[in-house]
Amino acid sequence: MKRGEVRPGSAWALVTGAGSGIGRCYALQLAALGYRLVIVGNNPAPLEAVAEEIRSTAAGRPSAGGKIRAAAQPNTGDMNAGDAAAEDTAAEDAAAGEGTLRRTAGSGGETTTGTPAKTTKNHTARPEVRVIPTDLARVGAAQELYDRIAAEGIGIDVVINNAGIFSFCDILTTPAERIERIVLLHDLTVSQLCRLYAADMVRRGVRGHILNMSSYSLWMPFPGLALYSASKAYMRSFSVAFAKEVRDRGIRVTAVCPAGVATDLYGLTPRWQRIGKRLGVLITPDSCARRGLRALWRGRRCIVPDWWNRAWIPLCKVLPMWVLRPIRRFTMKFQK
Numbered sequence: 001m002k003r004g005e006v007r008p009g010s011a012w013a014l015v016t017g018a019g020s021g022i023g024r025c026y027a028l029q030l031a032a033l034g035y036r037l038v039i040v041g042n043n044p045a046p047l048e049a050v051a052e053e054i055r056s057t058a059a060g061r062p063s064a065g066g067k068i069r070a071a072a073q074p075n076t077g078d079m080n081a082g083d084a085a086a087e088d089t090a091a092e093d094a095a096a097g098e099g100t101l102r103r104t105a106g107s108g109g110e111t112t113t114g115t116p117a118k119t120t121k122n123h124t125a126r127p128e129v130r131v132i133p134t135d136l137a138r139v140g141a142a143q144e145l146y147d148r149i150a151a152e153g154i155g156i157d158v159v160i161n162n163a164g165i166f167s168f169c170d171i172l173t174t175p176a177e178r179i180e181r182i183v184l185l186h187d188l189t190v191s192q193l194c195r196l197y198a199a200d201m202v203r204r205g206v207r208g209h210i211l212n213m214s215s216y217s218l219w220m221p222f223p224g225l226a227l228y229s230a231s232k233a234y235m236r237s238f239s240v241a242f243a244k245e246v247r248d249r250g251i252r253v254t255a256v257c258p259a260g261v262a263t264d265l266y267g268l269t270p271r272w273q274r275i276g277k278r279l280g281v282l283i284t285p286d287s288c289a290r291r292g293l294r295a296l297w298r299g300r301r302c303i304v305p306d307w308w309n310r311a312w313i314p315l316c317k318v319l320p321m322w323v324l325r326p327i328r329r330f331t332m333k334f335q336k
Helices: 021-032 044-059 141-151 176-204 226-249 270-279 285-297 307-318 321-334
Strands: 012-016 036-041 101-104 111-114 129-133 156-161 209-213 252-256
Touching (some): 012 021, 021 036, 021 044, 021 156, 021 285, 036 044, 129 141, 141 176, 156 176, 176 209, 176 226, 209 285, 226 252
Parallel strands (some): 012 036, 012 156, 036 129, 156 209
Antiparallel strands (some): 101 111, 111 129
């Protein structure tokens, strides 16, 4: 088995901000490793699209022919960095022609999607995906999400705190509401989700995994990035310290600090994203998610993808204002 792989359907993973970008890639890769998923975001339409993509992707993979794995916990074998698909993930019976089973909670907005399991010669079934549209940038959002998932009898084994808000704007011109929402989402909600799910994993005796998406910008406290970089610096510092606290309880915590990633988070057009990838300035969301999961399964506390980004960190810390001033003048027009 690949590193992190589980017997299909034997474990649950929670991914926030799963409607696009890196979060979408985390969801797809965890599904390929055999996990049932709870995907969360503030917009239901892209979440439903990702859920359907997961089912469609699984339909194209052969099942294990009824072969049963011995362990439900993530394996410790090496993960193939170039292949996010798990060979033993349960697939849809292509000839079944069955419709999608949908159950919507009246007040919570939760949707369960999937096709009823069908016993066949190959024991094929569609992966289970729960969709929960909710705004996590609120006081109490973490507890609400935890309670909703627990009420369904779901025990989460892997938590991916990926949801984020990007801001490139001087503090004096940043709306007060944006400051509050970024601090709540990146710091308060993440901290509380880590506490709630780590405590739950300890109670259940699970060797769980928690991944928090920080940012390379924490080493770049430049004008316009004061709010964003500071909130991500907290996330990394919290994750590293928390990882040391819970390691003896069998829980692994990893902070991922990517530099540029080709997503819509920064407001880059698809054209500039393609240019950034060709120049090596941006990595793909799929590559970022793959490296993040690999570090998580290996028990790394913090990673920065690509050695050249790590090499630039000391320089970012000491850049003088005479270097930053012309850059600031050029980038002021992009602030919003």
